[in-house]
Amino acid sequence: MSLTITNNVGALNARNNLNKSSNALNKSIERLSTGFKVNRGADGPAALVISEKQRAQIAGLRTAIDNTEKAVAVVQTAEGALNEINSILIKVRSLALDSANSGVNDADAFAANQAEIDNALETINRISANTQFGEKSLLDGTAGVTGTTDDTDVTFLKGGSNTSDGTYTVEVTTQGERANITAGTSQTGNLAADEVLSVNGVSITLNSGLSRAGVVARINEFTDQTGVVAEDVSGGTRLRSIEFGSDAEIEVVSDTAAATTSSGFGTTLDSDQGVNIAGEIDGVAASGKGDTLTSVSGSSKGTVVRIGDLATDAVLTEDGAQGNVSIQNNALVFQIGANQNQTAQISIQSVNADAMGVAVTGSKFNSLNEIDVTSFDNAQDALKVIDASIDELSNMRGELGAFQSNTLESIANNMRSTLENTVNAESVIRDTDFAEEISKFTNNQILVQAGTSVLSSANQTSQSVLSLLQ
Numbered sequence: 001m002s003l004t005i006t007n008n009v010g011a012l013n014a015r016n017n018l019n020k021s022s023n024a025l026n027k028s029i030e031r032l033s034t035g036f037k038v039n040r041g042a043d044g045p046a047a048l049v050i051s052e053k054q055r056a057q058i059a060g061l062r063t064a065i066d067n068t069e070k071a072v073a074v075v076q077t078a079e080g081a082l083n084e085i086n087s088i089l090i091k092v093r094s095l096a097l098d099s100a101n102s103g104v105n106d107a108d109a110f111a112a113n114q115a116e117i118d119n120a121l122e123t124i125n126r127i128s129a130n131t132q133f134g135e136k137s138l139l140d141g142t143a144g145v146t147g148t149t150d151d152t153d154v155t156f157l158k159g160g161s162n163t164s165d166g167t168y169t170v171e172v173t174t175q176g177e178r179a180n181i182t183a184g185t186s187q188t189g190n191l192a193a194d195e196v197l198s199v200n201g202v203s204i205t206l207n208s209g210l211s212r213a214g215v216v217a218r219i220n221e222f223t224d225q226t227g228v229v230a231e232d233v234s235g236g237t238r239l240r241s242i243e244f245g246s247d248a249e250i251e252v253v254s255d256t257a258a259a260t261t262s263s264g265f266g267t268t269l270d271s272d273q274g275v276n277i278a279g280e281i282d283g284v285a286a287s288g289k290g291d292t293l294t295s296v297s298g299s300s301k302g303t304v305v306r307i308g309d310l311a312t313d314a315v316l317t318e319d320g321a322q323g324n325v326s327i328q329n330n331a332l333v334f335q336i337g338a339n340q341n342q343t344a345q346i347s348i349q350s351v352n353a354d355a356m357g358v359a360v361t362g363s364k365f366n367s368l369n370e371i372d373v374t375s376f377d378n379a380q381d382a383l384k385v386i387d388a389s390i391d392e393l394s395n396m397r398g399e400l401g402a403f404q405s406n407t408l409e410s411i412a413n414n415m416r417s418t419l420e421n422t423v424n425a426e427s428v429i430r431d432t433d434f435a436e437e438i439s440k441f442t443n444n445q446i447l448v449q450a451g452t453s454v455l456s457s458a459n460q461t462s463q464s465v466l467s468l469l470q
Contacts, residue, residue, distance in 0.1 A: 011459050018451030025448050028441035031432045038430045047429050054426040060338030061419040068412040071334040071344075075404045078138040078348055081131040082397050085124050085351055089390050092120050092371075096382045099373035107225065110374040114224065117373060121353045124368075128352045141350030143332050145302070151323030153308035157292065157367075158355045159327055160302015161347055167326045168282035168300040172307055176277030176291040176317040179241040179250040183264030186236035187212045192261035197254050199226045199239065201375065206263060212237060215263055225374045227364070231314075236264050240315050241274060242372075245290030247364040247381065248274035277307060277317055281325070289359035290366035291317050303327060304358055306366075336411050344411070346403045349396065356392055357385035 031037050038044045038051060095113045099105060105113075131139045145159025154170055195206040202225045206215055212232055219230035219239070228239050228250055241248040251271045258266035277288040281295040281303055288294075295303040305325055310316040331347040349355065353369035363381040365371050368389045371382035 014451060014454045014457075018448065018454075021444055021447035021451050025441065025444035028437055028444055031437050032434065032441060035432050036430050037432045037437070051426055051430045054422055054429070057338055058419065058422050058426060061415050061422065064336055064338050064342070065412055065415050065419070067334060068336050068408045068415070071332075071336065072404055072408050072412075074133045074136075074138070074332065075346075075400050075408065077133045078131065078143075079397055079400045079404075081127055081139055082351065082393055082400070085127055086390065086393050086397070088120050088124055089386060089393065092117050093383065093386045093390070095120075096371070096373045096379050096386055100376060100379035100383065102376035102379070107374075110225065114372060114374050117371065121369060121371075124351065124353050128350060138348055139351045141352070141355065142330055144347040144349040145327060145329050147303065147305075147325050147327045149305070149323060149325045153318045154322045154325060155306040155308070156325055157304040157306055157358055158302075158349055159304075159329070163295075163302040163327055163329065164299040165328050166282075166299055167324050168295075168303065169324055170279065170281055170293065170305055170307075170322040172277060172279040172293075172317060172319050172322060174275070174278035174288070175310070175319045176244040176288070176307060177275035178244050178315045179248045179272045179274040180238060180315045181250050181252055181265075181270050181272050182233065182238040183236040183258070184266055184270075185258040185260060185262070185264035187215065187262065187264045188260040190261065191215070191263070192259070193256065195254055195256040195262055197252065197263055197265060199228050199252050200250060200377075202226045224372070227372060227375075227378060238315075241364070243274070243290060243364045243366060243370060244317065245274045245276045245364065245366065247362065248290070249364070279307075279322075281305070287359070289361070290364075292359045292366055294359055300325075300327065334408070336408065336415075338415070344403070344407050346399070348400070351393065351396070357389040360385050360388045 027043075030039060038047045040048075095117050099110055099113045128139045129137075131137070137143065141158065145163045147156030147159060149156055149170075151170070191206055191208045191210045193208045195208075197204045197206055197219070199219065199222065202222055204219055204222050204226075206218055210218060216230040216232050216237055219226075219228070219237075223229055223242070227242050227248075229242060231238050231240065239250055239252060241250055249271065251269060252265050253269040254263055254265045254267060256262045256267070258264050274290075277291055277293060279286055279288060279293045281293060282298055282300045284295070284298045284300075286293040287296050291308075292304055292306050295301050303325065307317040307322060310318055329347065331345040333343050333345040336342060336344050354367050357365070357368040357371075359366060363384040364378075365381055365385045368385055371378075371385050373379040373382050
């Protein structure tokens with residue numbers, strides 16, 4: 001070969017190969033130090049694109065699993081409170097059964113049972129209002145179907161699981177009516193003699209000398225036992241039941257003949273029943289019970305509203321068009337997937353005493369909040385409402401339990417399996433295989449060392465020309 005000093009091609013070749021070996025060695029060092037074989041787009045464009053998508057999915061799956069665990073905590077909080085309410089209802093039922101044993105109970109025993117029930121219902125209302133997860137209320141109805149009305153005579157009680165969002169008209173076609181009896185003879189003077197008045201089986205002694213207002217006040221002292229309110233209306237003394245509807249009854253008889261100086265009810269047993277309300281919700285016939293209307297079909301199905309008393313006569317409910325009720329489903333929505341719209345939701349209806357045991361057939365009481373156990377008949381009617389409330393509560397707990405077990409926990413288990421497989425796939429694409437990379441590192445390290453030695457030798461080649469000049 002020719003000897004030159006201007007261009008040292010051998011040294012250039014050695015340097016070029018040394019650069020390649022050095023770059024390869026540096027990549028091996030980077031892969032070994034980071035643990036990734038794809039650190040930038042140039043390391044593998046397609047691999048980087050796929051890997052980044054999988055990384056996003058992995059992060060989403062981990063967050064979704066956390067979300068489901070938090071959702072389980074929410075459901076368990078609600079279910080725990082419902083369990084306590086259920087225990088209270090069982091105790092209330094026992095008290096109602098005790099009152100139904102009227103053969104051994106006197107008025108004081110009835111009153112004691114009723115006082116305890118009233119306290120229990122207050123506790124239920126308190127649990128309903130105060131059960132929260134963080135600052136989110138769970139059992140007051142705000143986590144279920146809520147409604148507002150634009151007529152003060154209409155009160156929204158609750159919605160159902162099938163109730164759709166919307167605004168629905170409310171109209172009363174037949175007024176609800178309380179049982180009521182007006183004395184046949186108007187009392188215009190004070191009672192001429194003592195009189196015993198029996199109202200729904202409760203004996204009330206009216207002392208001589210009582211005015212009509214005095215008679216009304218005396219009868220109202222026994223309202224808790226009779227379920228009847230007395231009032232002074234034009235024409236005489238009127239008795240009316242507390243409850244509306246066909247299950248509300250009044251029976252009254254006196255031991256004194258009707259006269260202007262007696263209560264005026266006379267010695268002949270007089271009785272009356274109330275009338276159930278009838279009407280429409282969203283233009284479709286609703287089920288009427290007492291003073292409540294329940295939608296049974298259409299988009300408003302499950303909506304329950306209570307109609308207020310007629311302003312001019314408390315015996316009747318309002319009549320005709322009653323404005324609108326606007327329904328909104330505020331179900332709890334949980335993000336339980338790694339992607340958009342992968343959600344699950346559940347509604348938790350109000351467990352306030354006024355929203356349970358509503359419109360139970362065969363009971364004079366139109367909700368749990370109205371129950372009264374101060375007589376045998378009342379206790380029997382109360383038992384129907386209490387049993388219906390326990391059934392409602394049990395169904396709610398069943399729905400929550402099924403949602404927790406079949407939706408949240410099952411989805412979480414599936415996502416854990418998906419996460420494992422996705423992490424494995426991302427690892428195959430991006431993680432460094434240390435066994436393979438150590439081998440490459442060793443090879444590149446040797447090449448760099450050899451290349452350095454060769455380059456040094458190539459640089460010495462030009463010096464051999466000097467021997468020709470001596």
